[in-house]
Amino acid sequence: MPRDPSARITRTPSRRMTSVQIRRRMLDAALATIGERGMTLGFHDLQLDDVIASAGVSRSSAYRVFKSKEEFVGELLNEAASTFAEQLSDDHALRTAIRIVASRPDLHSTEDGRRRLILELIRVVLEQNFYSTIDSAAWQSFLATSAALLANDGSESLRRVAETLRRGSDRFVESMAAFHEAMARLLGFTLRDDFVGGFTLYTVLGSSMVEGLAVRHLSNPAITDNFYVGPPTLTEEPTEWAPSAIGFLAIFDKFLVADPQFDPATIDVYLTQLTWATGAGSDAH
Structure with a gap:
């Protein structure tokens, strides 16, 4: 049956997360993992893609906020220092x-x-x-x-x-x-x-x-x-x-x-x- 061109599709608009929200989600996801198993020196075993998946953000959004794993680790170190202190x-x-x-x-x-x-x-x-x-x-x-x-x-x-x-x-x-x-x-x-x-x-x-x-x-x-x-x-x-x-x-x-x-x-x-x-x-x- 041909689609009525006058009919409108009602969609719930998706809200794009802000950089602040993305940053918070990623840091919270990483801190939750650390809180469960403890933190390894230098985060050598930290997989940024795993953090991104756990945070529920897109990879492109994550790298828009954090340009590299090293930048993310720098932020995470400071967050970990504050949280666990x-x-x-x-x-x-x-x-x-x-x-x-x-x-x-x-x-x-x-x-x-x-x-x-x-x-x-x-x-x-x-x-x-x-x-x-x-x-x-x-x-x-x-x-x-x-x-x-x-x-x-x-x-x-x-x-x-x-x-x-x-x-x-x-x-x-x-x-x-x-x-x-x-x-x-x-x-x-x-x-x-x-x-x-x-x-x-x-x-x-x-x-x-x-x-x-x-x-x-x-x-x-x-x-x-x-x-x-x-x-x-x-x-x-x-x-x-x-x-x-x-x-x-x-x-x-x-x-x-x-x-x-x-x-x-x-x-x-x-x-x-x-x-x-x-x-x-x-x-x-």
């Missing part, structure tokens, strides 16, 4: 600490009891922190992004990556310093008078030790995954300590001491404040 902080440590302290009110009133609690915090939290670090695609990607700076080719893209990593690291250190200061305040410990670095340096030393062990784990897990008999915590019996916890205990013993003016009555008040602030009520009791 934001994922380094871990609220689980604070929830664990609240639960441990709240579970043993019988140890709150004496300096020895509070020291036992803080030793248990170090033993448990630092073990968790080490294994969450080595299992984290975010940390692996952050490490690989940082290692990319070894190229030091003076390019603008690497300069931007370095600045993004620095800002992310600053936020992580600030967050962890606040955690360590809160735990010290909660249990009546304070920095030694002759230690002027504050909780920022205390945190840098501790986190660097954990990350160093995590890097060592990549090549020789037999060394880092052993446990050792360490000092007793909540009981009189010696207990097992991970290397990361032992290392942090040495830092703690060097820089913190019990506050002779501490009032144990403040523990319940401050513990309640921390519990409400983190929404950890169900974990703390």
